[in-house]
Amino acid sequence: MARWEPDARGRLVVAAVDLFTEQGYDATTVAQIAERAGVTKSTFFRYFPDKREVLVAGQETLSRLLAEGIAEAPAAASPLEAVAAGLERVSSAMGPMNRDLGPRLKAAVAASAELQERDALKSVGLAAAMTTALIARGVPDTTAQLAGELGVLAFKRGYSEWSEGDRESDHELAHYTLAALDELRAASASLG
Amino acid sequence: MARWEPDARGRLVVAAVDLFTEQGYDATTVAQIAERAGVTKSTFFRYFPDKREVLVAGQETLSRLLAEGIAEAPAAASPLEAVAAGLERVSSAMGPMNRDLGPRLKAAVAASAELQERDALKSVGLAAAMTTALIARGVPDTTAQLAGELGVLAFKRGYSEWSEGDRESDHELAHYTLAALDELRAASASLG
Numbered sequence: 269m270a271r272w273e274p275d276a277r278g279r280l281v282v283a284a285v286d287l288f289t290e291q292g293y294d295a296t297t298v299a300q301i302a303e304r305a306g307v308t309k310s311t312f313f314r315y316f317p318d319k320r321e322v323l324v325a326g327q328e329t330l331s332r333l334l335a336e337g338i339a340e341a342p343a344a345a346s347p348l349e350a351v352a353a354g355l356e357r358v359s360s361a362m363g364p365m366n367r368d369l370g371p372r373l374k375a376a377v378a379a380s381a382e383l384q385e386r387d388a389l390k391s392v393g394l395a396a397a398m399t400t401a402l403i404a405r406g407v408p409d410t411t412a413q414l415a416g417e418l419g420v421l422a423f424k425r426g427y428s429e430w431s432e433g434d435r436e437s438d439h440e441l442a443h444y445t446l447a448a449l450d451e452l453r454a455a456s457a458s459l460g
Numbered sequence: 461m462a463r464w465e466p467d468a469r470g471r472l473v474v475a476a477v478d479l480f481t482e483q484g485y486d487a488t489t490v491a492q493i494a495e496r497a498g499v500t501k502s503t504f505f506r507y508f509p510d511k512r513e514v515l516v517a518g519q520e521t522l523s524r525l526l527a528e529g530i531a532e533a534p535a536a537a538s539p540l541e542a543v544a545a546g547l548e549r550v551s552s553a554m555g556p557m558n559r560d561l562g563p564r565l566k567a568a569v570a571a572s573a574e575l576q577e578r579d580a581l582k583s584v585g586l587a588a589a590m591t592t593a594l595i596a597r598g599v600p601d602t603t604a605q606l607a608g609e610l611g612v613l614a615f616k617r618g619y620s621e622w623s624e625g626d627r628e629s630d631h632e633l634a635h636y637t638l639a640a641l642d643e644l645r646a647a648s649a650s651l652g
Contacts, residue, residue, distance in 0.1 A: 346652020385577035388584045392576075411647040417609050418651070455603040456648045459610070460538020 277315050277325075278365050279305040284322040285369060288376035293319075293383055323376065323383055324390045331397035333358040334419065338401035347407045347415040352449055354398060355422060359442035362427075366441075370431020395420045418456070422449035469507050469517075470557050471497040476514040477561060480568035485511075485575055515565065515575055516582045523589035525550040526611065530593035539599045539607040544641055546590060547614060551634035554619075558633075562623020587612045610648070614641035 283304035287296040298319055302312045316322050337357030341350040377383045399416035403409060426445030475496035479488040490511055494504045508514050529549030533542040569575045591608035595601060618637030 348651045384584075385581040388580035389577040391584075392580045408647070408650075410643050411650050413613065414610070414644055414647050415651055417613065418606070421605065421609065451602050452606055453651065455600070455606050456651060458600075458603050459540045459607055459645065459648060 276305065276307050276311060280307065280312060280315060281322055281325055281369065282365070282372075284319060285372045285376050288323075288380070288383075289372055293376065293380040320382065320386055323373065324386055327390050327393055329361070330358055331394055333361055334394060334423075335397050335401040338398060339404065341405075347402055347411055348418065348449065348453055350402060350405060350407075351398060351415050351419040351422075352446055354401070354419060355426070355445040355449060356442050358423070359426070359440065359445050362441050366427075367431045367435075370427060374428075374432065391420050391424070394423065418449065418452050422446075422452055425451075468497065468499050468503060472499065472504060472507060473514055473517055473561065474557070476511060477564045477568050480515075480572070480575075481564055485568065485572040512574065512578055515568065516578055519582050519585055521553070522550055523586055525553055526586060526615075527589050527593040530590060531596065533597075539594055539603055540610065540641065540645055542594060542597060542599075543590060543607050543611040543614075544638055546593070546611060547618070547637040547641060548634050550615070551618070551632065551637050554633050558619075559623045562619060566620075566624065583612050583616070586615065610641065610644050614638075614644055617643075 280301060284296070284301045287300055287304060296319060298312050299309055301319060301322070302309045305312075316325065334354040334357065337354035338350045340357075341353035345353065377387050395413075395416040397416075398419045399412045402412035402415055407415065422445050425448040426441060426443075429448070430439070430441045430444045472493060476488070476493045479492055479496060488511060490504050491501055493511060493514070494501045497504075508517065526546040526549065529546035530542045532549075533545035537545065569579050587605075587608040589608075590611045591604045594604035594607055599607065614637050617640040618633060618635075621640070622631070622633045622636045
Protein backbone atom coordinates (compact mmCIF):
# COMPACT_ATOMS: atom_id res chain seq x y z
CA MET A 269 0.00 0.00 0.00
CA ALA A 270 1.39 3.42 -0.95
CA ARG A 271 2.45 5.65 1.92
CA TRP A 272 -0.10 8.36 2.55
CA GLU A 273 1.33 11.81 1.64
CA PRO A 274 -0.46 14.75 3.16
CA ASP A 275 -0.53 18.17 1.52
CA ALA A 276 0.48 21.36 3.35
CA ARG A 277 -2.86 21.69 5.08
CA GLY A 278 -2.77 18.07 6.22
CA ARG A 279 0.84 18.42 7.39
CA LEU A 280 -0.10 21.48 9.46
CA VAL A 281 -2.89 19.55 11.17
CA VAL A 282 -0.62 16.61 11.96
CA ALA A 283 2.19 18.91 13.20
CA ALA A 284 -0.19 20.88 15.42
CA VAL A 285 -1.75 17.81 16.98
CA ASP A 286 1.65 16.25 17.62
CA LEU A 287 3.03 19.41 19.23
CA PHE A 288 -0.10 19.91 21.36
CA THR A 289 0.29 16.36 22.63
CA GLU A 290 4.07 16.53 23.17
CA GLN A 291 4.41 19.89 24.86
CA GLY A 292 0.87 21.06 25.61
CA TYR A 293 -1.51 23.34 23.80
CA ASP A 294 -0.58 26.54 25.63
CA ALA A 295 3.16 26.12 25.03
CA THR A 296 2.78 25.55 21.29
CA THR A 297 3.15 28.50 18.90
CA VAL A 298 2.06 28.94 15.31
CA ALA A 299 5.74 29.33 14.37
CA GLN A 300 6.53 25.91 15.83
CA ILE A 301 3.62 24.28 14.02
CA ALA A 302 4.69 25.81 10.71
CA GLU A 303 8.31 24.74 11.24
CA ARG A 304 7.36 21.16 12.08
CA ALA A 305 5.16 21.02 8.97
CA GLY A 306 7.96 22.44 6.80
CA VAL A 307 6.04 25.53 5.74
CA THR A 308 6.21 29.26 6.54
CA LYS A 309 4.04 31.07 9.09
CA SER A 310 2.24 32.87 6.29
CA THR A 311 1.33 29.52 4.76
CA PHE A 312 -0.14 28.57 8.14
CA PHE A 313 -2.30 31.68 8.14
CA ARG A 314 -3.48 30.94 4.61
CA TYR A 315 -5.22 27.87 6.03
CA PHE A 316 -6.11 28.75 9.64
CA PRO A 317 -6.86 31.94 11.60
CA ASP A 318 -5.13 30.65 14.75
CA LYS A 319 -3.77 27.51 16.37
CA ARG A 320 -7.05 26.55 17.98
CA GLU A 321 -8.89 26.36 14.69
CA VAL A 322 -6.46 23.73 13.44
CA LEU A 323 -8.19 21.26 15.70
CA VAL A 324 -11.65 21.92 14.39
CA ALA A 325 -10.43 22.04 10.83
CA GLY A 326 -13.08 20.73 8.61
CA GLN A 327 -16.10 21.56 10.77
CA GLU A 328 -17.69 23.49 7.91
CA THR A 329 -16.96 20.72 5.45
CA LEU A 330 -18.37 18.11 7.82
CA SER A 331 -21.51 20.18 8.34
CA ARG A 332 -21.98 20.69 4.63
CA LEU A 333 -21.56 16.99 3.80
CA LEU A 334 -23.94 15.91 6.55
CA ALA A 335 -26.55 18.40 5.36
CA GLU A 336 -26.13 17.39 1.70
CA GLY A 337 -26.52 13.72 2.48
CA ILE A 338 -29.68 14.44 4.47
CA ALA A 339 -31.11 16.71 1.77
CA GLU A 340 -30.55 14.13 -0.95
CA ALA A 341 -31.99 11.14 0.92
CA PRO A 342 -35.11 9.68 -0.75
CA ALA A 343 -38.30 11.59 0.02
CA ALA A 344 -39.73 8.56 1.78
CA ALA A 345 -36.75 8.20 4.14
CA SER A 346 -37.49 8.43 7.86
CA PRO A 347 -35.61 11.05 9.93
CA LEU A 348 -33.00 8.49 11.02
CA GLU A 349 -32.69 7.08 7.50
CA ALA A 350 -31.92 10.61 6.32
CA VAL A 351 -29.35 10.99 9.11
CA ALA A 352 -27.82 7.69 7.97
CA ALA A 353 -27.50 9.15 4.45
CA GLY A 354 -25.72 12.18 5.94
CA LEU A 355 -23.36 9.95 7.89
CA GLU A 356 -22.58 7.91 4.77
CA ARG A 357 -21.78 11.07 2.84
CA VAL A 358 -19.49 12.51 5.49
CA SER A 359 -17.84 9.19 6.29
CA SER A 360 -16.86 8.58 2.69
CA ALA A 361 -14.90 11.86 2.73
CA MET A 362 -12.64 10.71 5.55
CA GLY A 363 -9.52 8.75 4.71
CA PRO A 364 -6.25 7.49 6.20
CA MET A 365 -5.20 10.90 7.51
CA ASN A 366 -8.40 11.24 9.53
CA ARG A 367 -7.95 7.73 10.86
CA ASP A 368 -4.35 8.33 11.89
CA LEU A 369 -5.22 11.60 13.58
CA GLY A 370 -7.97 10.22 15.81
CA PRO A 371 -5.96 9.00 18.82
CA ARG A 372 -3.57 11.99 18.75
CA LEU A 373 -6.45 14.43 18.49
CA LYS A 374 -8.14 12.76 21.43
CA ALA A 375 -5.01 13.04 23.57
CA ALA A 376 -4.56 16.72 22.69
CA VAL A 377 -8.19 17.56 23.48
CA ALA A 378 -8.12 15.58 26.73
CA ALA A 379 -5.15 17.66 27.90
CA SER A 380 -6.64 21.12 27.30
CA ALA A 381 -9.80 22.68 28.75
CA GLU A 382 -9.79 25.24 25.95
CA LEU A 383 -9.77 22.55 23.29
CA GLN A 384 -12.52 20.64 25.09
CA GLU A 385 -14.70 23.72 24.88
CA ARG A 386 -13.97 24.22 21.20
CA ASP A 387 -14.63 20.55 20.58
CA ALA A 388 -17.97 20.73 22.40
CA LEU A 389 -19.03 23.68 20.28
CA LYS A 390 -18.06 21.73 17.17
CA SER A 391 -20.53 19.01 18.16
CA VAL A 392 -23.22 21.64 18.68
CA GLY A 393 -22.51 22.93 15.16
CA LEU A 394 -22.73 19.49 13.57
CA ALA A 395 -26.00 18.72 15.38
CA ALA A 396 -27.44 22.07 14.27
CA ALA A 397 -26.45 21.41 10.64
CA MET A 398 -28.29 18.08 10.68
CA THR A 399 -31.31 19.49 12.51
CA THR A 400 -31.65 22.32 9.98
CA ALA A 401 -31.37 19.91 7.04
CA LEU A 402 -34.04 17.66 8.58
CA ILE A 403 -36.43 20.56 9.22
CA ALA A 404 -36.00 21.52 5.56
CA ARG A 405 -37.30 18.02 4.72
CA GLY A 406 -40.44 18.70 6.75
CA VAL A 407 -39.40 16.81 9.91
CA PRO A 408 -41.01 18.45 13.00
CA ASP A 409 -38.59 20.55 15.08
CA THR A 410 -38.37 18.32 18.13
CA THR A 411 -37.88 15.14 16.11
CA ALA A 412 -35.29 16.91 13.96
CA GLN A 413 -33.35 18.11 16.99
CA LEU A 414 -33.37 14.65 18.51
CA ALA A 415 -32.30 13.02 15.24
CA GLY A 416 -29.48 15.58 14.90
CA GLU A 417 -28.21 14.70 18.37
CA LEU A 418 -28.31 11.00 17.54
CA GLY A 419 -26.37 11.75 14.38
CA VAL A 420 -23.60 13.49 16.33
CA LEU A 421 -23.42 10.68 18.88
CA ALA A 422 -23.22 8.12 16.07
CA PHE A 423 -20.53 10.08 14.25
CA LYS A 424 -18.38 10.48 17.36
CA ARG A 425 -18.75 6.86 18.42
CA GLY A 426 -18.12 5.55 14.94
CA TYR A 427 -15.08 7.77 14.42
CA SER A 428 -13.67 6.77 17.75
CA GLU A 429 -14.03 3.03 17.05
CA TRP A 430 -12.60 3.37 13.56
CA SER A 431 -9.57 5.43 14.56
CA GLU A 432 -8.81 4.06 18.02
CA GLY A 433 -10.33 0.64 18.42
CA ASP A 434 -10.22 -1.65 15.51
CA ARG A 435 -7.09 -0.38 13.72
CA GLU A 436 -6.43 -3.57 11.77
CA SER A 437 -9.87 -3.70 10.26
CA ASP A 438 -10.40 -2.82 6.61
CA HIS A 439 -13.86 -1.40 7.27
CA GLU A 440 -14.50 2.14 6.13
CA LEU A 441 -15.65 4.78 8.61
CA ALA A 442 -19.23 4.50 7.31
CA HIS A 443 -19.39 0.93 8.62
CA TYR A 444 -18.83 2.21 12.17
CA THR A 445 -20.98 5.34 12.08
CA LEU A 446 -23.95 3.45 10.65
CA ALA A 447 -23.55 0.63 13.18
CA ALA A 448 -23.47 3.22 15.97
CA LEU A 449 -26.63 4.84 14.63
CA ASP A 450 -28.36 1.44 14.59
CA GLU A 451 -27.31 0.88 18.18
CA LEU A 452 -28.68 4.26 19.22
CA ARG A 453 -31.94 3.59 17.37
CA ALA A 454 -32.29 0.32 19.26
CA ALA A 455 -31.48 2.07 22.54
CA SER A 456 -34.14 4.71 21.89
CA ALA A 457 -36.74 1.95 22.10
CA SER A 458 -35.72 1.13 25.66
CA LEU A 459 -35.82 4.64 27.14
CA GLY A 460 -39.16 3.88 28.81
CA MET B 461 -44.57 39.66 46.62
CA ALA B 462 -41.34 40.56 48.40
CA ARG B 463 -38.54 41.83 46.21
CA TRP B 464 -35.95 39.16 45.64
CA GLU B 465 -32.65 40.08 47.35
CA PRO B 466 -29.62 38.27 46.00
CA ASP B 467 -26.56 37.60 48.12
CA ALA B 468 -23.04 38.64 47.06
CA ARG B 469 -22.63 35.64 44.78
CA GLY B 470 -25.96 36.27 43.12
CA ARG B 471 -25.19 39.97 42.72
CA LEU B 472 -21.88 39.13 41.05
CA VAL B 473 -23.63 36.90 38.53
CA VAL B 474 -26.25 39.54 37.73
CA ALA B 475 -23.60 42.28 37.45
CA ALA B 476 -21.42 40.17 35.15
CA VAL B 477 -24.28 39.19 32.84
CA ASP B 478 -25.47 42.80 32.62
CA LEU B 479 -21.99 44.13 31.83
CA PHE B 480 -21.34 41.39 29.26
CA THR B 481 -24.58 42.35 27.53
CA GLU B 482 -24.08 46.11 27.77
CA GLN B 483 -20.46 46.43 26.74
CA GLY B 484 -19.41 42.99 25.51
CA TYR B 485 -17.63 40.12 27.20
CA ASP B 486 -14.11 41.05 26.13
CA ALA B 487 -14.38 44.65 27.34
CA THR B 488 -15.62 43.66 30.81
CA THR B 489 -13.12 43.32 33.65
CA VAL B 490 -13.37 41.58 37.00
CA ALA B 491 -12.92 44.98 38.69
CA GLN B 492 -15.99 46.34 36.88
CA ILE B 493 -18.08 43.31 37.80
CA ALA B 494 -17.09 43.63 41.47
CA GLU B 495 -17.82 47.38 41.48
CA ARG B 496 -21.26 46.92 39.90
CA ALA B 497 -22.08 44.23 42.46
CA GLY B 498 -20.90 46.43 45.31
CA VAL B 499 -18.14 44.08 46.48
CA THR B 500 -14.33 44.04 46.35
CA LYS B 501 -12.25 42.20 43.76
CA SER B 502 -11.08 39.79 46.42
CA THR B 503 -14.71 38.94 47.17
CA PHE B 504 -15.15 38.19 43.46
CA PHE B 505 -12.22 35.78 43.57
CA ARG B 506 -13.65 34.07 46.62
CA TYR B 507 -16.53 32.91 44.42
CA PHE B 508 -15.08 32.60 40.91
CA PRO B 509 -11.64 31.91 39.39
CA ASP B 510 -12.27 34.29 36.44
CA LYS B 511 -14.98 36.20 34.62
CA ARG B 512 -15.85 33.36 32.30
CA GLU B 513 -16.70 31.00 35.12
CA VAL B 514 -19.36 33.42 36.34
CA LEU B 515 -21.50 32.34 33.42
CA VAL B 516 -21.29 28.67 34.15
CA ALA B 517 -21.71 29.26 37.85
CA GLY B 518 -23.58 26.39 39.30
CA GLN B 519 -22.60 23.73 36.77
CA GLU B 520 -21.30 21.49 39.55
CA THR B 521 -24.43 22.06 41.61
CA LEU B 522 -26.66 21.32 38.63
CA SER B 523 -24.72 18.12 37.87
CA ARG B 524 -24.92 17.00 41.48
CA LEU B 525 -28.68 17.61 41.74
CA LEU B 526 -29.39 15.85 38.44
CA ALA B 527 -27.32 12.86 39.54
CA GLU B 528 -28.95 12.73 42.99
CA GLY B 529 -32.44 12.83 41.53
CA ILE B 530 -31.57 10.01 39.15
CA ALA B 531 -29.92 7.93 41.89
CA GLU B 532 -32.90 8.26 44.20
CA ALA B 533 -35.58 7.44 41.63
CA PRO B 534 -37.52 4.23 42.44
CA ALA B 535 -35.70 1.05 41.43
CA ALA B 536 -38.47 0.23 38.93
CA ALA B 537 -38.19 3.60 37.14
CA SER B 538 -37.34 3.47 33.43
CA PRO B 539 -34.28 5.44 32.21
CA LEU B 540 -36.43 8.43 31.20
CA GLU B 541 -38.42 8.27 34.44
CA ALA B 542 -35.12 8.48 36.30
CA VAL B 543 -34.08 11.45 34.14
CA ALA B 544 -37.43 13.07 34.98
CA ALA B 545 -36.62 12.64 38.68
CA GLY B 546 -33.27 14.35 38.08
CA LEU B 547 -34.96 17.22 36.26
CA GLU B 548 -37.47 17.64 39.08
CA ARG B 549 -34.67 17.77 41.61
CA VAL B 550 -32.64 20.36 39.73
CA SER B 551 -35.65 22.43 38.69
CA SER B 552 -36.84 22.83 42.25
CA ALA B 553 -33.50 24.43 43.15
CA MET B 554 -33.97 27.25 40.64
CA GLY B 555 -35.85 30.35 41.72
CA PRO B 556 -36.60 33.94 40.67
CA MET B 557 -32.95 34.86 40.19
CA ASN B 558 -32.45 32.06 37.69
CA ARG B 559 -35.61 33.04 35.87
CA ASP B 560 -34.59 36.71 35.66
CA LEU B 561 -31.15 35.81 34.42
CA GLY B 562 -32.29 33.63 31.51
CA PRO B 563 -32.79 36.24 28.78
CA ARG B 564 -29.74 38.28 29.78
CA LEU B 565 -27.58 35.18 29.91
CA LYS B 566 -28.80 34.19 26.47
CA ALA B 567 -27.92 37.60 25.03
CA ALA B 568 -24.45 37.55 26.58
CA VAL B 569 -23.70 34.04 25.26
CA ALA B 570 -25.06 34.87 21.80
CA ALA B 571 -22.61 37.77 21.58
CA SER B 572 -19.40 35.87 22.46
CA ALA B 573 -17.82 32.88 20.73
CA GLU B 574 -15.81 32.19 23.87
CA LEU B 575 -18.95 31.99 25.99
CA GLN B 576 -20.66 29.78 23.41
CA GLU B 577 -17.80 27.34 23.72
CA ARG B 578 -17.93 27.37 27.51
CA ASP B 579 -21.69 26.94 27.37
CA ALA B 580 -21.39 23.97 25.00
CA LEU B 581 -18.96 22.28 27.37
CA LYS B 582 -21.38 22.91 30.24
CA SER B 583 -24.01 20.89 28.36
CA VAL B 584 -21.52 18.08 27.79
CA GLY B 585 -20.85 18.06 31.54
CA LEU B 586 -24.53 17.89 32.47
CA ALA B 587 -25.15 15.07 29.99
CA ALA B 588 -22.16 13.15 31.36
CA ALA B 589 -23.40 13.56 34.94
CA MET B 590 -26.77 12.08 34.00
CA THR B 591 -25.24 9.29 31.92
CA THR B 592 -22.95 8.27 34.79
CA ALA B 593 -25.84 8.27 37.27
CA LEU B 594 -27.93 6.12 34.91
CA ILE B 595 -25.11 3.62 34.34
CA ALA B 596 -24.81 3.33 38.13
CA ARG B 597 -28.49 2.24 38.12
CA GLY B 598 -27.66 -0.56 35.70
CA VAL B 599 -28.85 1.16 32.51
CA PRO B 600 -26.79 -0.05 29.50
CA ASP B 601 -24.20 2.50 28.29
CA THR B 602 -25.81 3.44 24.98
CA THR B 603 -29.28 3.87 26.48
CA ALA B 604 -27.78 5.88 29.35
CA GLN B 605 -25.93 8.18 26.97
CA LEU B 606 -29.04 8.77 24.91
CA ALA B 607 -31.17 9.40 28.01
CA GLY B 608 -28.54 11.86 29.29
CA GLU B 609 -28.70 13.79 26.00
CA LEU B 610 -32.48 13.90 26.17
CA GLY B 611 -32.20 15.19 29.72
CA VAL B 612 -29.97 18.07 28.64
CA LEU B 613 -32.23 18.96 25.73
CA ALA B 614 -35.25 18.92 28.05
CA PHE B 615 -33.49 21.05 30.65
CA LYS B 616 -32.40 23.65 28.10
CA ARG B 617 -35.79 23.83 26.38
CA GLY B 618 -37.67 23.98 29.66
CA TYR B 619 -35.39 26.65 31.10
CA SER B 620 -35.68 28.70 27.96
CA GLU B 621 -39.49 28.59 27.95
CA TRP B 622 -39.70 29.35 31.66
CA SER B 623 -37.31 32.29 31.61
CA GLU B 624 -37.98 33.77 28.18
CA GLY B 625 -41.36 32.67 26.92
CA ASP B 626 -44.11 32.49 29.40
CA ARG B 627 -43.00 35.13 31.92
CA GLU B 628 -46.44 35.75 33.41
CA SER B 629 -47.07 32.11 34.20
CA ASP B 630 -46.89 30.89 37.79
CA HIS B 631 -45.62 27.49 36.75
CA GLU B 632 -42.37 26.33 38.30
CA LEU B 633 -39.41 25.38 36.13
CA ALA B 634 -40.15 21.67 36.66
CA HIS B 635 -43.42 22.07 34.76
CA TYR B 636 -41.48 23.11 31.65
CA THR B 637 -38.56 20.70 31.86
CA LEU B 638 -40.87 17.71 32.38
CA ALA B 639 -43.15 18.80 29.53
CA ALA B 640 -40.10 19.13 27.28
CA LEU B 641 -38.95 15.63 28.27
CA ASP B 642 -42.39 14.25 27.41
CA GLU B 643 -42.23 15.95 24.04
CA LEU B 644 -38.79 14.46 23.35
CA ARG B 645 -39.99 11.02 24.43
CA ALA B 646 -42.88 11.28 21.97
CA ALA B 647 -40.52 12.48 19.23
CA SER B 648 -38.20 9.51 19.81
CA ALA B 649 -41.03 7.24 18.69
CA SER B 650 -41.12 8.93 15.28
CA LEU B 651 -37.42 8.76 14.43
CA GLY B 652 -38.06 5.82 12.12
